[in-house]
Amino acid sequence: MRILVTGHNGYIGAVMTPMLIAAGHEVVGLDSDLYAQCTFGDDTQNIPSLKKDIRDVELSDLDGFDAVLHLAGLSNDPLGDLNPELTYEINHTASVRLAKLSKETGIKRFIFSSSCSIYGVAGENMVTEEAEFHPVTPYGISKMLVEGEVAKLADADFSPTFLRNATAYGVSPRLRFDLVLNNLVAWAFTTGRVYIKSDGTPWRPIVHIEDISHAFIAALGAPRELVHNQAFNVGINGENYQIREIAEIVKETVPGCHIEYAEDAGPDKRCYRVDCSKLARMLPEFKPQWNARRGAAQLYAAYKKTGLSLEDFEGPRYKRIGHIKKLLSMGSLDETLRWKKEEATANTSRKEKSYT
Template structure:
């Protein structure tokens, strides 16, 4: 999407999940730096106008694997990156934050002014980045914080540890829409394509409109209780039924988010997806690939299991850095 809009793009990634390629989704090659976010140097950033920062341990189970490591990667490395960016003249720093910042937010709609109440290392790390990086803002350095709703949708490195992606996968492979919580928590959801649209729009917006601000990314009408998403999936995947795990209980993560600000400030942001259409897209993709339970519950696609396997095989060390003897990531 960035290339289509005329931008020059360079990637930076440690490639921990290179072995998690989904199907034959096309990947557009761009110049890329294979480096851990913790090891970025000033020379890596010279000449860039903007950084879109999405690197990190990407969800709550990963954050719980080693909370201190989560703070090291998600928090300290992010703040260090922002400082380096400012020092080297990068004017825009767009941070992929999260609605997990709101954590145990209750049933009322939450705006960007609502208090933070994170309940996981992942959520807390995002809050800490926002707080520290916002202090760096000045006339020459403009950070923006995109608090994405829970992502879903088909992509080349599709994640199955996201609620809608996961529910459709269970339905397709087992005939059960399998819920691991009691289904009562609220969760806002947003398609990965619409998240990408938000980044593009913010990148191109006049600085004075977005400078040092946070935006909830999604659509206000796309807040659902988890059980409502399960019902949509059951209606989408023929012959399926909803089933609750034996230990399904309440989830402390419960937040309902008002996303009106981004469209009010940036009316060019026009999200196109909803949960029902997303479930239909996922169903078609899973059927085409022939996804199996052992794929999305095992180390190929389940992020926490993938990292544990890399650790067990000695391919990464306890700090999730590639071992010296591993010249390039293994593609499964």
């Protein structure tokens, strides 16, 4: 298939894109490249791409594709809280508009990267795809809204699928440190402390970004009737953990560290465990390869190799919200988080690859 991947230079996209190519697909990327200066280790892949904000996509950008894998968006809760209206504009309104344009262009498959954060306050019971939504952040609410509106576009010619990813982890050229396992291993490696900012009781399902990518590839290749207008929790039933359990895994992985709770640590109302049986049952090609212990070891090895410092992962080099605030203060971005014209031109001459 010829596939457009939005957010191909993001945390998940930078890992998923080469896996799609290895699976035999022709891939074109679309990314505003806000994090071009945040590359961790090896640089992102060299593929045909459009440097473009998802809000500015035009019909002509979508010509000739069989499928769209939509990953682009403001990726975490602190960024969403920076300006909730922008989160809805980018993650919700622009996503629905992209789906409508895709349908108008004649694209058959539209796979949306949703999130288990839409379950929000779900407690300790395992939730299936049929569970009620209780999102508590602009990010989670935006995912819920997109699913509801794009589902209404489904018909005989346009087939959306919604993959609700568990909390991601794992090494990527565009590594994120605001994700629980990535974050705790980073604290342990750089300070000797597995630093927990909650009371450790909330539940989280976690999944490696390579396994997320495998789920997208499996959904893309599945018979239409199996995935048409369907939602799937993406993860592994045995990989639901309380935060304190993840902390213990990190303690056992990183030598010489200890667990420490923040002085103001309290309960986190975001608490959910997810049942991923539907994905395993309906898409048997999805064969996850990772678990938390193996992921913690991968992260620890990567941090050692690069000599990660506390300043790196807590500062604007890799921290998403810190980097965005830095670009804003430098005048590189305008208040809508679009590149200013002169900066966009400079970045294009340095970085952008031809789109063919």
